[in-house]
Amino acid sequence: MPVPPLEITSVSALVADATAAPSMHNAQPWRFRFLRDSQTVQLRADLERAMPGTDPDRRALHLGCGAALLNLRVAAMRAGRRPDVQLLPDSTDQSLLAAVRLSDPVDAEAPDSLAELYPAIRRRHTSRWPFADTDIPADVQAALVDAAREEGAQLLFPSAWHVDLLEELVHDAEGRDAVDPGRMEDVARWTRIGADEADTAVEGIPEYAFGPRKRDGKAPVRDFAGRRAVADRGATAFERNPHLALLGTREDRPRDWLCAGQAMERVLLLATHHDLATSLTSHALEWPDLRGLARDPLSDMGHVQMVLRLGYGPQGPATPRRPVRDVLDVE
Incomplete structure (x- = not known):
């Protein structure tokens, strides 16, 4: 009925x-x-x-x-x-x-x-802060893998050598971006620096969500400030052994991307439900050749769609959202 x-x-x-x-x-x-x-x-x-x-x-x-x-x-x-x-x-x-x-x-x-x-929808926030070097229980990892599978995607936790490789790919992407100013246009367009701009934003990443600069550690955390000054922003050490997860699909078409997006959010919400902090790193995946290298050759994951960073730490602040009236039409 x-x-x-x-x-x-x-x-x-x-x-x-x-x-x-x-x-x-x-x-x-x-x-x-x-x-x-x-x-x-x-x-x-x-x-x-x-x-x-x-x-x-x-x-x-x-x-x-x-x-x-x-x-x-x-x-x-x-x-x-x-x-x-x-x-x-x-x-x-x-x-x-x-x-x-x-x-x-x-x-x-x-x-x-x-x-x-x-309840996790409003609790989940991207965290660009350090996480504790604490293991994620095996049963929680298994539940996250199942959550991705429910949406037609795959989630795997890479071995130590693969985590090191992913870090190298991120460094490679950062180096390429540094000599290609055009690559920074999207970042500049969608970051909000300065209290007046950050406090009134309805989109983009405000400076209060950048997190501290990474002084040490292996966690792949993108620095959205770049060389721009941000007031009261310090530097700190991040995890030396970050917990990363690869989210991917067998094929690489728009339908697969939509399935991967649903799987990504289902994993993030379930991780939040288990009191894990989460962030996403797509930096290396924005270069086609580096994205190909990101996949685990020992798995049947055809295409990596996102790299997730998980751990125990601060959830991060809420970032702004456009008013519903600006995104909803009714017929």
Whole structure:
């Protein structure tokens, strides 16, 4: 039996939860459209927020939108509505990434673990602070692997030699960026430095979320300040043995990117549920040749989509989000 039609206030609440998802440089490259007649929420790419310099094929854009889609599904389940999702439903409309029909109730006899992740949506924040050199329990790692698998992706925890390789790839990417000013245009566009700009931002990465400069350690943490001065920002040592995880897929098409984005957010929410702090590192993956080297040759993971850093430490501050009225249309 269908549930009562959604009110606009309820739709707005669902979209607000969806937009709490992470995206590259917090560009928030999404728009939503609610179709009253079919009780469907469309997820659309906001191509004005694409990054031609560092994401020319829009893979990262799809990952971010996939993460927002997962949040929408979690929020819908929490609200008692079963999300019926179609990925890329119209081959003639490339900006339409997903359609989510919300007219059916959740089957109480077949509970879904997604709803249990709802409290983590608002707790999850990218942390660019040091984590403790404390092992992650094997059962937690196994649960995170299962979470990625539920969304059609793979998650693996690389061995020590592979972690060292990933660090080298990040250093390589940093060196390439240093001699290519054009590569920094996207970073400059989406960072907010100075109290006036950071405190009023609704998008991008404000300076208070940069974290300290890395004085020592092997954790792959991107320095969004670069050579720009940031007041009251110190330097500190990060983990010498960071816990990294590779998230990937067998294929490398837009549908796979959307699945990977959903898997990424499901893993992040579950990690948050287990009191882990999390961050994402895509720096080396922004160079096609380095991305190919990032995969584990001993695994059947065809394409690395994201590198996750996990550990016990501060969750990091919340970063700004655009008002729902700016990202939601109603028809």
